[in-house]
Amino acid sequence: MQENQRTEISTIGEFGLIKRLTEHIQIQNPETKYGVGDDAAVLDFGNQPTLVTTDLLMEGVHFDLVYTPLKHLGYKSAIVNFSDIYAMNGTPKQITVSLAVSKRFCIEDLEQFYEGLQLACQLHGVDIVGGDTTSSVTGLAISITCLGVANSTGITYRNGAKETDLICVSGDLGAAYMGLQLLEREKAVFEGQKEINPDFSGKEYLLERQLKPEARKDIVEALAKEGIHPTAMMDISDGLSSELMHICTQSKVGCRIYEERIPIDYQTAVMAEELNMNVTTCALNGGEDYELLFTVPLTDHDKVAAMKGVKVIGHITKAELGCGLITRDGQEFELKAQGWNPLKN
């Protein structure tokens, strides 16, 4: 009898697994314009393209209820999906919400979760249209699917970056990751104690970035207002390095980014120092920033340079040049996607 083959998922990681599982999929319907491979799928049911994206969040992997209030969790669960729609240059419109809950949760807990969810939906003009509520024998599972529509300036995929394009990011990077480190440290300190009252003063921004991230609706709107149509765009959920390499691979180009141009908040730098970590590494590989990474034609330089909350961090090159980081002292390093990948653990 032939032995059943058993290949561990960790040997190929999340992206390798998705590729292996989906590479044979053939699209059957003309309404399906773009399937697996971007922040959202693109469907065409009529007047304007429909976008669809989904996220599955698992207790113990994506969140820790020891330090995550349920209202914040509801808010964040919605935001991470909206972010994927904005990353396609779209506007989120509807979500479905599925929850699997154990007996540990009471009605009031779920009401708090929904409060956060509804707050995010109100701020982004999104309707909760359905879902599924069931039980779990273990932890909490949250699955949200978001539908959106493409903006009138058209969809932005990951595969449109061209040589000489400028690479831009919104906001600042690494703070959510530092927030997570801080929470994990305090959790360890207070382990076993009933009343947890750690002092987070001076680090509020890090906590906010981890527990209550925002989706950059404002940036997408500002780009439209300025008449800038990014050639490629995605949101930064796994880390700048990882996302930039996705854009370069799919666009068949290379890139150069400059360490000194990477936007980092003061609190992030202080915390990295405190933890004896390299702040650039945190900004490159720390996840959950939910900022937008996009490329624009060189001719849009003056426009993007004038935009509030956007920074030009480098440029697109020929594919042969690979993906590189130029450090403050002028050295060049190859970018590596060491992004936050739960399937590698």
Added chain:
Amino acid sequence: MQENQRTEISTIGEFGLIKRLTEHIQIQNPETKYGVGDDAAVLDFGNQPTLVTTDLLMEGVHFDLVYTPLKHLGYKSAIVNFSDIYAMNGTPKQITVSLAVSKRFCIEDLEQFYEGLQLACQLHGVDIVGGDTTSSVTGLAISITCLGVANSTGITYRNGAKETDLICVSGDLGAAYMGLQLLEREKAVFEGQKEINPDFSGKEYLLERQLKPEARKDIVEALAKEGIHPTAMMDISDGLSSELMHICTQSKVGCRIYEERIPIDYQTAVMAEELNMNVTTCALNGGEDYELLFTVPLTDHDKVAAMKGVKVIGHITKAELGCGLITRDGQEFELKAQGWNPLKN
């Protein structure tokens, strides 16, 4: 200090919980035609209405991997979503698939799951357009969202049943529940043994109904061909009683169904006898049949009576008459929704 209130979910059950969490939701977008409360939400992005439905399946609650082959699980996960779209008189078009997997699973396991998924998609003309693959510290979680379009004969909601309408069901009921009982019994018998080879001869249909259910695309197509537009429709996933009461509540009507008219397969009856269970109770309250329950105007009687695989089991009455079952010996019982409800356990 005020004590935090804690109300157990079991006090209100799944439907009560959904109502409590969603009753305050206000629809903000004109594109959202119908939100929470039917088999699928209805959105309008252009030429034809878009349908969206979602299901979250948790290991240990919805499936047991001891006796569920992963290929079958993939197939079933897709089918249960397609069934919701058919129940709106629609055609499924796309799904997103999210999986949370523990280290117990290898790549080959997930390939088997995808094989089943793709088989179901091919048979129903559905595209896999995206998803999320992540890790789980506990069991397997599967979240599928299905998009579909309304058929040209229009959407069928749960709320359109009218007095004197005929109540119809497709296929037969209770077999999937009997299949589950059988598998659970054999699992208990073989507990702790490595090689499990139970004898299922004569009970194949029950196993098939539990492990490889079908979504009734054929019935929806046949209804369109016969020019029958059901006044209300839903799929039977929680049990006939429960679903019929949903239709009656939402349509503000009552009903009478006849025990002798409820379609039950021979194997289901034999198995119920063997387990000393009342077969009608199994048909009324056993879940996972994925048959269609629908109502049609009395004037369509001859047409539905002639349809293969469809049975008229009763009729709609005034709301004041409540929901009743007429037994074989002419007695009348009030229908109760004792459907399969994991949140009540």
